[in-house]
Amino acid sequence: MRLDYAREARRGVGEVVYCPGKSDSQMLSIARDVRARGMNMAFSRMSPAQADLIADGTPRLSYDPVSRLGLIECTPRPRSGAIVAVVTAGSGDIPAALEAAGIAEFFGLEARKFFDVGVAGLHRLLDVLPEMSGADAAIVAAGMDGALPSVVAGLLPCLVIGLPTSVGYGVASGGTTALNAMLSSCSPGLVVVNIDNGVGAGLAAVIAARNARPRL
16 A cells, blocks of 8 residues: 555645555555554545454544544644535435535534535525635535535635535436536536545635635
8 A cells, every 4th residue: 555645745635545445454554554654544435344443453543434434643633723614405415514524624624514404495594604604615515406505605705615415316316416406506616526525525625725714
C-alpha cells in the first residue's frame, strides 16, 4: 500500500482510505503505518468487521456505523472557525450527510446539521434558514426528485454542494434522477458530487470554507 501522506500539505485535506475491497492484511498494514507515523487518517465505507479488526491495536479509532466512517486522530487538529451547514431532505439521506459532516469536522470545520427539511414541507427549511445563513459552505443531501439543493442555493450566499443520494422509488433510479436534477439546476453557486459521495462533498466543503475565510 502506498498512501499519499503528503496530500494534506499540498491540498489542505489528506487522503481518505476507501475500505471496500481491501483485505484484512491491507487494513492492518495501513493502520500500523498510520500509528507509526502518529498521523490522522479517515476511513470511508468501513464495515463493522474492519473497525473491529484494527480497533484492538488502534485505541484512537472512532467508528460510526451509520456513516461508516472510521477516524484515527493521533494529533488533535486545530479548528478553523469555518462553518458548514449539512442539510438533508429526508431521514433516508442522513447516512450520506453524516459521512460528509464527519469528514468536514475531521478536517477542521464546524458542521451544523439541519435534517429532514425537504421541499415537501418547505416551512421546515424556512424555520432553520436564519441559522444556516452564517455558513461558509453548505452540503445538501437529497434523493427522490433532488429538488432541495436548488432551493437552498437560491437562498444562501455561500457555495452549495449538492449531494444526491440513492433514496427513492422506481424512476429515482438509485439516485440518478436526483443527480440529473441537481446538474440541471438554474440556481447559481450549486455544484454537485456523485451519488452518495459524502466524502467528496465533505472535502469540497473544507476547501470552499477555507477559501471563504482566507484569514484563517
